[in-house]
Amino acid sequence: MSIGILINVHDGIVLAADSASSLTMLQASAAPNQLSPLTINVYNNANKIANLYKGLPIGCVAYGSGSIGSASISTLLKDFRQLLKDGGKSGFHPEDYTVKQVAESLSSFLMTHVQQLPLNEPKPSLGIMISGYSANRNLGEGWLLAIENGVSKEPQPLRQEGDVGINWGGAGESVARLVHGFSPHLRQLLQSVIKPPPVANDLDQLMGMLRNTLQAPLIFAPMPIKDAIDLAEWLVHTASMYSRFIPGAASVGGPIESAAITKHEGFKWIRRKHYYRKKLNPEIRDGDRTGS
Amino acid sequence: MEIELDLKKLSDTLRLPADDTLLLPQNQEPELTVGADGASFPAFPTFRNPVLTSGLIVLGTSSTISRSFDPQAVPTFHIVLPASAEPKPATAFEKYKLLKKQMADSGIPLLSDEDLRREIHERKGMRSVRHD
Numbered sequence: 001m002s003i004g005i006l007i008n009v010h011d012g013i014v015l016a017a018d019s020a021s022s023l024t025m026l027q028a029s030a031a032p033n034q035l036s037p038l039t040i041n042v043y044n045n046a047n048k049i050a051n052l053y054k055g056l057p058i059g060c061v062a063y064g065s066g067s068i069g070s071a072s073i074s075t076l077l078k079d080f081r082q083l084l085k086d087g088g089k090s091g092f093h094p095e096d097y098t099v100k101q102v103a104e105s106l107s108s109f110l111m112t113h114v115q116q117l118p119l120n121e122p123k124p125s126l127g128i129m130i131s132g133y134s135a136n137r138n139l140g141e142g143w144l145l146a147i148e149n150g151v152s153k154e155p156q157p158l159r160q161e162g163d164v165g166i167n168w169g170g171a172g173e174s175v176a177r178l179v180h181g182f183s184p185h186l187r188q189l190l191q192s193v194i195k196p197p198p199v200a201n202d203l204d205q206l207m208g209m210l211r212n213t214l215q216a217p218l219i220f221a222p223m224p225i226k227d228a229i230d231l232a233e234w235l236v237h238t239a240s241m242y243s244r245f246i247p248g249a250a251s252v253g254g255p256i257e258s259a260a261i262t263k264h265e266g267f268k269w270i271r272r273k274h275y276y277r278k279k280l281n282p283e284i285r286d287g288d289r290t291g292s
Numbered sequence: 293m294e295i296e297l298d299l300k301k302l303s304d305t306l307r308l309p310a311d312d313t314l315l316l317p318q319n320q321e322p323e324l325t326v327g328a329d330g331a332s333f334p335a336f337p338t339f340r341n342p343v344l345t346s347g348l349i350v351l352g353t354s355s356t357i358s359r360s361f362d363p364q365a366v367p368t369f370h371i372v373l374p375a376s377a378e379p380k381p382a383t384a385f386e387k388y389k390l391l392k393k394q395m396a397d398s399g400i401p402l403l404s405d406e407d408l409r410r411e412i413h414e415r416k417g418m419r420s421v422r423h424d
Contacts, residue, residue, distance in 0.1 A: 004328075006328075063326075064326050127326035127327065127328055144328045146326040146327060146328075158328065158330060158332075159330070159332040163333065163334060163335060164332070165331050165332035165333050166330055167328045167329065167330030168329055168330060169328040169329070172329055175329075179331050184329070211331075218331075219331070219333050220333070221333070221335045
């Protein structure tokens with residue numbers, strides 16, 4: 001599991017994530033013909049945030065499956081970045097692009113790798129929140145790319161243009177309780193105790209009313225970007241601590257990484273980890289070999 | 293036990309007895325989902341009470357913070373709680389009430405008021421005999 005956070009305010013967009021990566025294997029469960037995941041180990045050094053084009057205000061945060069086949073999501077995102085840089089092949093133009101186009105291109109790119117998987121290999125389920133500023137636009141936007149059991153869904157906008165808000169993916173139980181005021185389990189619980197069982201529309205109405213009444217107003221449009229950064233990092237930390245104390249493997253944790261995307265400053269790392277020392281590797285700059 | 297949930301009174305504190313099954317590990321983390329949950333807010337927020345403004349943050353309007361909902365538009369739900377959620381009787385009076393209810397629900401025919409008066413009259417003056 002992971003936690004990925006995206007906060008959108010008028011000043012910019014903040015991406016934040018943890019660094020945990022769980023190694024799991026499927027084992028037979030009590031239910032017939034069903035496999036349940038068993039966590040074998042948790043590593044705390046995965047990279048889940050990426051700048052999708054160096055020099056442009058586009059970034060993403062990933063959660064869910066950490067790899068597709070033999071390639072990690074982090075490596076695949078950098079491969080995609082290389083593909084965008086070669087505009088001829090990808091059709092990407094830095095002067096005229098939209099974040100939606102980038103999301104659609106990324107979806108196609110990842111699905112190409114999914115389709116190359118052997119038939120007997122488990123198919124990945126992952127989500128990626130892509131955010132940034134389209135060329136010549138004043139406000140940032142966010143899109144959700146979802147691949148579920150190897151099947152991709154069309155990228156969806158996270159909110160209407162001009163609205164601000166917060167999104168989270170992965171192990172979001174604690175964040176949901178904080179922001180919405182109740183657990184994601186509440187809907188299922190109400191479905192089971194209400195007699196006769198309510199129709200979906202009535203239950204949606206009730207859930208919407210609960211959300212409107214109990215939602216915590218944490219985000220405001222004029223919020224300065226630094227405060228949005230602090231909020232995002234705090235939420236990742238909360239999810240990490242929640243995972244630590246709740247029964248089960250601590251599948252959210254490790255160093256917190258965060259980045260901010262603004263109209264003029266572009267993509268800026270706020271917190272980041274490197275597995276290498278920059279001093280010992282002067283040929284590497286901003287994560288890439290210089291001259292590449 | 294059947295409770296009718298009156299949504300018009302939701303502003304009052306509504307406490308439901310805790311269900312320990314929710315503490316089981318399998319109920320703590322939802323199944324992995326690739327969807328993203330979230331909350332969106334309009335560009336110009338509204339507030340129930342006026343708030344202080346300072347420096348950079350200047351708010352446009354002030355009214356209720358949450359979208360007002362029409363309780364008349366929301367249907368009344370009936371909630372049926374599992375038997376274990378029934379509160380156990382604490383006082384002797386509550387225990388008596390529960391026992392009386394169980395006796396009435398048992399289906400065994402009980403004496404009417406007239407039968408009861410006749411029974412008492414017949415036994416009056418007689419020493420009760422214990423039958424083992």
